[in-house]
Amino acid sequence: MYFLETAIVLFIGAFLLTYLTIPKIINVVEYKRLMDKPNQRSSHTSRTPTLGGIAFFYTLVFALFFIRGRDAFDEAIYIIPGLTILFIVGLKDDLVVISPGAKLIAQVFAIAFILSNPSFTIGSLNGFLNINEIPYYLYLIIGGFMMLTIINSYNLIDGIDGLASVVGIVILVIYTTIFYLTEEYFFALISITMNASLIAFLGFNLSSEKKIFMGDTGSLIVGFIISILTLKFLALKPHVYTDLPFLLENAPLIAISILIVPLFDTARVFAIRIANKKAPFSPDRNHTHHVLIDYWGLSHKQASFIIGCFNLLFVMLFIVLGSTAKNLGMVIMLVSVVVLLSYIFFKYNYNITTLKQKIMLKRRVDKIKAKVESKNDTRKNKKKVDQDTKAKE
Template sequence: MTLFVALAVLAAVVSFVCSIVVWKLGLRFKLYPQIRERDVHTRPTPRLGGIAIFIGILAAFGAAWLVSSLGPDRFSLLTIVFENPAQVLSILGAALMIVLLGVADDLWDLDWMTKLAGQFIAAGLVAWQGVSIVSLPIGGISVGSSWMSAVVTVFAIVLVMNAVNFIDGLDGLVAGVTLIANGVFFIYTYLLVQQTSPFNYFNLASLIAVVLVGALAGFLPINWHPAKMFMGDAGALLVGLLMATSAIAVTGQINPAAAGIEDLFAAFIPIILPFAVLVIPLLDFGLAVLRRLRAGKSPFSADRKHLHHRLLDMGHSHLHAVLIFYAWTAVVAVGCLLTYVLPVYLGTSARWALLFIGVGFVVCAVITLAPLGRRKRLTVAAEEAPAAELPGVDELAGVPETHGPVTAEAAPVESPEPPNGAR
């Protein structure tokens, strides 16, 4: 665990320093696109954060490889991760490919067919070198032939990449949500390996997850509202690629045939958890595809109807919308983790984890829908109040009403500046 923490800290420091450097270079050379109609931010902002995140990840992987090369006597456990160097290189190569593709899109706005083709190539590179869904945690059932396994793996990686990219619309949203998701997933993989391989706690899935947590933690301060720099498509697609790869690398380590009724749900955690922590992005992705196809548009055409946009339209502030996404992610991720921890480590029923998820959902739903209740109460109060006491339209919107005629000398009330965001 100490080595894992050290690698995360290294990734965080390198990512943070590189974020500042990339941000300053982006401003100096005006490496940012024009503001689009669907964007939430109001000033040109660099979208090159994916470069800093990738460098942080690369530094941590390089340090891990260096430590493993010191000799099996000292670090024999970590050496196991690099037994197949082609596998690790394929992951880093795919990550580099995605970063270059994302940077090109952030600067020159590539068409969606080009971006999708690049994503399939990168995912295919990962699957080609053996990081693939070979079996499901259902008694070790194989996923058909090797070709079927590769196809399923490629589509899963592309799906997760686009789901993460679709919610990249507010300051700190993707960085925070995926940091929480990968943090929980790292804890799960670490505990899982303790059970399945008690003499070797190091594995590829845990390494990817903890390095990604560190890189995101280093980038988040410069991406927090108001953001100085966005991660852009390069960062969002990179995070999605590594999250999917980490999840795929750990599948099949639990055999439900040996699990009791209480442990059965936990046996499916390797598949459930990666998608559960991305339930909001995947929901947003699915709704966006259906919405655009019904309108006769490309499923990858941009609009301003994502879930984070709807939260802002409901009346949530920028910060509140981001924190709501964090809360939903934490409830689902921690709840799924508890379904494994409670039966295995505490010997209690997994029903307590389901209770935690249920209560968390209710609390998050109340907070999410709170502005609608406030708006309804204001509307009812306005209808019931005498005409002389009716509040102005601006007052109902939360802006003090300007009484009396507005003359040339009377300055009108300025509208608050829209919050910054990546889209």
């Protein structure tokens, strides 16, 4: 009962703090002319305020202050430095673009604080693919790589209005439920706080009058929190899984299903870029949400809603299957779904490329025809003038 009261107060407080301060951020950004300038890849056409993630940062810091003491291993003290590092880097990247390498180094430092806390240590995969004990050095490698992947995957899906917020809300609702059932109330309250901020932000992100983007400041912070929750989920002790509706050995697959949208989109985009001999972090419009908008003609809201619903349904399906199915069968199913989705979206990507090529070819043909017609008209006019001149003579 005490948890429920704290959760309600924390949710309302985080929501109001984000909702009431974002307009102030918008006013400052507009006054200082720090708006995001659209380019050929942008899904928006006008200069739009960014830096919405500033509200996420101080809301989380306040929340961590009020829920301190609930963390058995003083996790809050380890989370705040990592949050601060990513906040500073994200803020700088929103104001003055920095290189992917610099961001990656900052992420490594932020992640190091989390990995050094014993609460997040993954000592076993509990029989997943017959893997049990994990050496500490291997945990550092796996945990660090996993957190880097999640942070950057979430950062990459922030490409259209509402998508990052909707996907984040779905993921955080699931983690809130998991940590509530396992009585890890500290992490449940962090999930609730982050969710409240995203819900408050979503209204502004979808607004046509008071629009704002979360920017790298926001996406790095949200991705960091989600990566922490994922690491903690995989580090849960075996006895707590008795209250969860899936088998202990299926936990890694459940984590992948929760993060299926950012992970699939990142893997797909990286594969396309590498196939085209481009750097993995080079910008383009090959993301899944771009396909839905450019090829299917969906609006930002429709694309975000469809992707969010897919994420939720995918997780529910894997939780149901994970309650009885062995992990090998679930791995086969997961691979099959990913291959199917990859085929569909690669096909659409090919069709979009072909369509663009046809449009460009048609434009070239039209230009050539226009030039030929112009020359013919010039010749006809000249011939007519010559005939008129001879007639006068």
